[in-house]
Every structure is written in structure tokens, then in C-alpha cells.
Amino acid sequence: MQEERFLIVGGGIAGLTLALALEKKGFASLVMERNKGSLSAGAGIQLSPNASRILKSLGLGNPLLKYVSRPDSTKFRNWRSGKIIHKSDLGDKAETNYGAPYWQVHRADLTHVLLEATRQKSLIEFLPDCEVLKIHSKDSGTLVETSLGEEKGVGLIGADGIRSTVRNEMFRNKEQARFTGNVAWRCLVPADRLSEVFREPVTSVWWGPKKHFVHYPVRQGALINCVCVAEKDAWTEESWTKSGDKKALNRAFASWHPNIKELIQEAHEEELYEWGLFDRPAMNTWFKGRTTLIGDACHPMLPFLAQGAAMAIEDAFILAEMIAKQTHGLEKTFEIFFHERIKRVSKVQNASRRNATVFHLSGISTLVRNIIAPTQGQRISDYLYKFNAIDKYSDKPMII
Numbered sequence: 001m002q003e004e005r006f007l008i009v010g011g012g013i014a015g016l017t018l019a020l021a022l023e024k025k026g027f028a029s030l031v032m033e034r035n036k037g038s039l040s041a042g043a044g045i046q047l048s049p050n051a052s053r054i055l056k057s058l059g060l061g062n063p064l065l066k067y068v069s070r071p072d073s074t075k076f077r078n079w080r081s082g083k084i085i086h087k088s089d090l091g092d093k094a095e096t097n098y099g100a101p102y103w104q105v106h107r108a109d110l111t112h113v114l115l116e117a118t119r120q121k122s123l124i125e126f127l128p129d130c131e132v133l134k135i136h137s138k139d140s141g142t143l144v145e146t147s148l149g150e151e152k153g154v155g156l157i158g159a160d161g162i163r164s165t166v167r168n169e170m171f172r173n174k175e176q177a178r179f180t181g182n183v184a185w186r187c188l189v190p191a192d193r194l195s196e197v198f199r200e201p202v203t204s205v206w207w208g209p210k211k212h213f214v215h216y217p218v219r220q221g222a223l224i225n226c227v228c229v230a231e232k233d234a235w236t237e238e239s240w241t242k243s244g245d246k247k248a249l250n251r252a253f254a255s256w257h258p259n260i261k262e263l264i265q266e267a268h269e270e271e272l273y274e275w276g277l278f279d280r281p282a283m284n285t286w287f288k289g290r291t292t293l294i295g296d297a298c299h300p301m302l303p304f305l306a307q308g309a310a311m312a313i314e315d316a317f318i319l320a321e322m323i324a325k326q327t328h329g330l331e332k333t334f335e336i337f338f339h340e341r342i343k344r345v346s347k348v349q350n351a352s353r354r355n356a357t358v359f360h361l362s363g364i365s366t367l368v369r370n371i372i373a374p375t376q377g378q379r380i381s382d383y384l385y386k387f388n389a390i391d392k393y394s395d396k397p398m399i400i
Contacts (some may be wrong), residue, residue: 003029004028004130004153004154004342005029005123005125005153005154005157006022006027006028006029006153006154006155006156006157006323007029007030007032007142007144007151007152007153007155007157008028008029008030008031008032008156008157008159009032009132009144009156009157009158009159009160009164009165009166010031010032010033010158010159010160010161010164010295010297011031011032011033011035011111011128012033012111012128012159012160012161012295012312013045013107013110013111013114013295013309013312013313014159014294014295014296014297014312014313014315014316015031015033015159015160015316016031016111016114016115016117016118017054017055017058017114017312017313017316018157018159018315018316018319019031019118019124019126019318020058020060020114020117020118020119020121020124021058021316021317021319021320021321022123022320022323023121023123023124024058024320025119025320025321025323025324026123026324027123027320027323027324028123028124028125029122029123029124029125029153030125030127030151030153031118031124031125031126031127032127032130032144032146032151033126033127033128033129033130034129034131034132034160034165035128035129036128036129042357043106043107043188043218043225043227043273043308044104044105044107044188044216044225044227045104045105045106045107046102046103046104046203046216046219046306046309046310046311047068047102047103047104047105047110047309047310048102048306048307048310048335048385049094049095049098049099049100049101049102049385049386050093050098050100050114050210050310050314050384050385050386050387051309051310051313051314052100052101052103053099053100053388053389053390054313054314054316054317054389054390055313056100057317057390058117058317059117060113060114060117060235060307063088063113063116063117064103064105064109064110064113066220067105067106067109067110067113067218067219067220068103068104068218068220069103069104069105069201069216069217069218069219069220070090070091070101070102070103070104070110070200070201071075071088071091071102071104071201071202071216071217071222071377072089072091072200072201073087073088073089073091073092073202073203074087074088074090074202074203074204074205075087075088075202075203075204075205076078076088076205076206076207076254076373077204077205077206077207077257078206078207078208078257079206079207079208079209079211079213079256079257080208080255080256080257081122081257082257082259083389085234085370085373086370086373086374086377088374088377088378088381090102090203091217092294093243094134094385097385098385098386099388100220100385101214103383104203104216104217104218104225105219106207106218106219106223106225109218109219110309114268123200127148129147129148130146130147130148131146131147131165132144132145132160132169133145133146133147133148134145134168134169135156135166135169135291137156137170137289137291138290138347140256141153141154141155141290141380142154142155142156142290142291144156145291145335152243154330155291155292155330155334156290156291156292157291157292157293157294157319158170158217158291158292158294158298158375159293159294159295159297159312159316160297161295161296161297161300162177162278162280162296162297162300164296164297164298166291166293166297167283167286167293167297167298170288170291171283171285171288171293177278177279178278178279178280178281179276179277179278180276180277180278180279180302180356181231181232181233182229182230182231182232182276182356183229183230183231183232183274183275183276183277183369184227184228184229184274184275184276184277184297184303185226185227185228185229185244185249185272185273185274186225186226186227186228186240186272186273186274187226187244187267187268187271187272187273188218188224188225188226188271188274189223189224189226189263189266189267190222190224191217191221191222191223191224192222192268193270194224194262194263194266194311195259195262196261197219197259198215198224199221201217201221202216203215203216204216204259205359206256206257206260207359207360207361207366208256208360208362209360209361209362210230210231210238210360210362211228211229211230211231211252211253211256212229212259212359212360213226213227213228213229213253213256213263214226214227214228214229215227215263217296224263226263226267227303228249228252228253229255229277229303229359230252230253230262231264231360232276235254243269243270243272243273243274244269244272244273244274245272246264246269246272246275248274249264249272249274249343250264251269277302277303277356279298279300279302279353280349282299282346282349282373282397283298283299285338286298286299286338287331287334287335287338288336289331290331290334290394291334292319292334292337294312294315294316294319295308295311295312295315295316296308296312296396299311299346299349301348301349301352302349302352302353302355302356303352304352304353304355304359305348305351305352305355305380305384306355307348307384309382311344311345311348313354314341314344314387314389315341315345317389317390317393318337318340318341318389318393319337321354321389321393322336322337322340322393347383348384351380
């Protein structure tokens with residue numbers, strides 16, 4: 001019966017992962033995506049061990065292998081000299097330490113693999129070009145009015161990102177996003193147009209005064225994903241698809257290392273995007289009756305810790321596990337899920353905010369930062385990557 005399925009709003013990483021995790025537990029779902037296809041805007045994504053082990057548990061390990069890149073390390077460099085400030089081991093060492101690989105992938109490739117997996121599951125229906133207009137939550141279930149008609153389900157999960165319709169409709173959360181004072185450019189540069197140094201399987205993070213630059217390989221090294229962040233006084237538009245100004249990017253990083261200049265030079269302007277980084281206040285709650293939120297819809301992450309996708313994947317897996325074990329009704333399950341997740345995601349949000357300052361230090365402050373970076377970086381990595389949602393939540397009773 002349609003009423004026994006879960007309604008998932010948003011066909012991106014969070015929504016599709018949730019559908020697969022629910023299907024594994026025997027639950028049907030309808031994924032409603034406002035775009036005509038899966039939500040794949042964006043460029044590179046870093047899948048740290050806390051996320052990759054979940055994707056592998058859902059049977060996505062082999063399908064992803066033909067798309068992902070596997071970095072040997074992350075190297076933090078001085079913006080001008082290129083000198084390595086700190087190196088963090090990944091590759092085999094990370095997989096041994098954390099029990100799962102560290103992968104980097106193009107967002108479009110990840111969503112493609114997720115969507116193809118859902119198409120092979122009879123319990124999952126994907127409905128594109130479907131915009132949610134109105135939500136009616138009742139004791140017996142949820143009814144959603146969409147641009148394509150009415151849909152009924154046992155419960156509703158909003159996985160529809162930072163501009164969540166479910167959040168605005170159910171929680172009346174109209175909080176204005178705060179501009180962080182940072183603007184980012186992103187682009188993908190074909191590796192075969194670059195110097196040999198860019199063939200190295202590493203993530204490079206360049207720290208400089210009021211700016212930083214990150215680049216790493218995706219699509220098995222065929223493309224170099226670049227994210228370039230600079231401080232700016234004001235910004236009005238929050239969009240992932242605004243065309244970037246290559247001249248402005250060149251000016252921003254004109255005095256930086258030749259490697260950075262080469263990446264910018266080889267970037268196609270028509271494939272360069274620019275967006276302001278906005279932050280949002282924490283929500284007091286993200287559950288209401290038979291409705292809950294996951295991922296960016298309730299705890300959007302700034303990109304300074306590369307954990308936005310990972311937190312959404314954790315959310316999806318854990319929520320499915322809790323739904324499978326519920327004994328006190330769906331409303332109570334959504335409440336427990338909120339209290340279970342809020343501490344971890346808030347800690348990651350705050351760490352991401354701090355990194356926005358740490359990356360852009362100048363003067364004497366950089367000396368202190370560079371000394372403590374190895375210890376601090378290892379501590380944060382351990383907290384993030386050692387988290388094993390499978391061991392913690394699978395096949396164990398839910399604590400009320």
C-alpha cells in the first residue's frame with residue numbers, strides 16, 4: 001500500500017542514501033526531486049571513512065570504484081613558497097587506521113551511482129520534476145500536495161538541502177542566512193592539460209592571508225577539482241550555479257604560487273562557478289510529528305572540513321536503522337534521532353566555522369597555527385573518521 005511507504009523530499013545524496021538504507025531494512029519509499037533528474041550540481045566531494053564504510057555496506061563499493069580517486073595524503077602548503085606545513089596520511093594508512101577508505105568523487109558520479117542503485121530496487125520509486133507545494137501531517141500518516149498530484153506515506157523526511165521546502169513549510173524556519181565574509185570559486189580542470197605535479201594522488205590545501213585554495217583529483221585522476229576561497233566584504237546571492245569571473249579569480253590569487261596560477265589559467269571560464277558562503281543558525285529542533293529533516297536541510301556545513309556529504313550519509317543510515325527498530329511509534333523515533341545526532345553534527349559545524357578563520361591567518365598567528373596543526377588535525381580526523389555508524393547502530397536495540 002502507498003500509505004506504508006516513506007516520502008522523501010530531495011533526490012540528492014541524503015535522500016537517495018536514505019532510500020537505499022530503508023530498502024535494505026524492507027521499507028518502501030518514494031523520492032520526490034524538484035529537478036528533472038537527480039540533484040548533481042556541484043563538483044568534487046570528499047568521502048571520508050565515516051561515509052565510505054556506509055556506502056560500502058549498502059553495496060555501492062564496487063560501483064563507485066570506477067569513479068573515485070584515492071588520495072595518499074593531504075598536504076597543507078604555504079600559499080607563496082609551496083612549502084609543506086603539515087602532511088596527513090590517507091591511502092592505505094587511513095584505511096588500516098579507520099577500517100574504510102578515503103575517497104574523492106565528482107558529485108555527479110556519486111549521485112549517478114546512488115540513483116542507478118535505487119532503480120534496481122522495487123521498493124524505491126524516484127519521481128523527478130516533482131515540487132512539493134503543501135504538507136499535511138496527521139496521526140495516521142502524511143499527505144503531500146505536489147506539482148504532479150497528491151502523495152501519501154507513513155512519514156515524511158526532508159532531505160532537500162539548504163533551501164528546504166520541508167523546513168520552511170513544517171517549521172516556518174525563515175531565518176536569514178548570514179554571509180560569512182567568504183566567497184568561493186569552483187572548477188574542474190582536465191588533468192591532461194596540467195603539469196606532471198598534478199598527477200600526484202594527494203589533496204593539496206594552500207593556506208594564505210585571507211584566502212585558501214584546495215585541489216584534488218576526481219574521476220580516477222582525470223579531473224582536478226578546485227575550490228578557491230577568498231574573503232570579501234559583501235555578497236547578496238547564494239547560488240551554486242552562478243558563473244564565475246576568471247579575471248576576478250586571477251586577481252585574487254595573483255601573488256600565489258605558480259601551481260595555483262597554472263590551475264586558474266587552465267580552467268575554462270564557462271565551467272567556472274562562484275558563490276558566497278552563507279551560514280545558518282542552529283535549529284532548536286528538526287522533527288515535528290511524522291516529519292523530520294536530515295542533511296543540509298537541518299544542519300548545513302561550511303566546506304572547511306569537507307564533511308557536508310559525510311554527515312548527510314551518516315544521518316540517512318542512522319535514521320533508517322532507528323526506523324527499523326522503532327517500538328514507540330514514528331514520532332518518538334524522529335525525536336530520538338534528533339537527540340542522537342544533534343551533538344555530533346553541531347560539533348562538526350562549529351569545527352568547520354573555526355577552520356574558516358584558521359585557514360586564513362596571517363603574520364605571527366600562522367607560526368602558532370603551523371606548530372599545533374599536526375596534533376589538532378589528527379585529533380579532528382580521529383573524531384570524524386573513527387565514527388562507525390554500522391557498529392554503533394546495526395543489529396542493536398534502540399535505547400529509549
